[in-house]
């Protein structure tokens with residue numbers, strides 16, 4: 062009875078709301094790609110108030126009025142994207158450009174993978190209540206094998222990481238097993254998550270799988286521990302699955318770094334017009350010099366060898382996906398010829414080559430990321446944050462639909478096509 066009364070109160074509240082109060086925003090007649098299953102809901106109206114989706118209904122039946130209405134006829138509404146492997150530039154001008162490169166590509170969340178104490182201030186400055194800049198998820202200053210910690214020091218480091226507001230501890234590599242176990246003990250004590258490279262390296266410091274899979278790691282980068290390790294492969298896949306670890310393959314970083322394209326083709330990539338000409342010149346010169354120095358035949362051999370490894374990476378991505386391991390999307394745009402934002406689309410295309418469906422690929426950049434951080438976005442459902450893109454083609458059919466963003470709803474505001482075009486122009490080099 063009590064439950065029923067509650068239901069009635071909620072229902073009458075909703076009716077009263079729908080009849081009397083204006084919503085903030087409605088997108089009408091739009092095809093919704095909800096990403097909670099592989100479907101498209103046609104002719105829908107999506108109603109938003111206070112940054113939340115409060116109603117999704119058949120456009121012909123909707124009675125709700127709103128302060129602002131956008132006609133979504135012929136368009137698709139899909140959750141916005143998250144880059145799970147970001148490297149934040151240091152200075153404000155570069156950082157702002159970096160944010161905008163991401164936004165014009167539909168990326169509204171960034172997980173920083175190379176932490177710095179300055180990032181907390183950065184987050185305070187850019188992730189304000191009314192900011193449209195992507196939301197930042199921050200890693201601590203990285204732990205590397207060159208760093209020694211006493212028991213007290215590692216405890217202080219973890220405690221400080223948490224108190225300062227970082228989202229997780231980043232491990233690039235670690236001195237030894239003892240330190241790894243100590244780190245993990247304090248991370249458990251303070252409830253701090255770990256992310257980063259697979260810490261065990263057969264050519265360097267070896268950490269037992271038992272320690273790793275018993276640790277507070279929630280995600281690992283670059284398919285570490287799986288590539289080139291056939292003896293441990295099956296047992297690790299099993300443990301990754303059982304532990305529910307998230308994998309961030311960063312395939313684009315390898316494709317570019319492994320010399321798979323000619324310099325001319327890399328210069329012609331989408332988004333390169335946003336890179337300063339001096340930087341493009343520097344990238345070109347360095348790459349050309351390396352290739353010349355290596356020698357034509359030797360370089361071709363190197364490329365062929367790397368192509369083999371890339372095939373192994375694709376096979377592993379497919380396997381992990383088939384096993385139900387959640388993949389997260391991040392091209393690792395920290396290196397030459399990888400343009401932030403634009404590279405997200407290249408990363409998605411490379412998963413297509415690995416044999417993933419478009420639905421599985423879209424999950425890596427939307428719902429999987431939201432689940433990693435336990436966030437209330439990543440799907441289009443009533444009660445979720447309004448955090449989505451408007452595109453003109455169905456991304457489940459064509460991933461390149463996401464390369465032409467017509468609108469972004471994020472952090473309680475709407476950036477329309479004009480705003481996004483204006484933003485693009487503002488970051489073109491003079």
Ligand SMILES: [Zn+2]
Nearest residue numbers: 146174393395
């Ligand atoms: Zn990286």
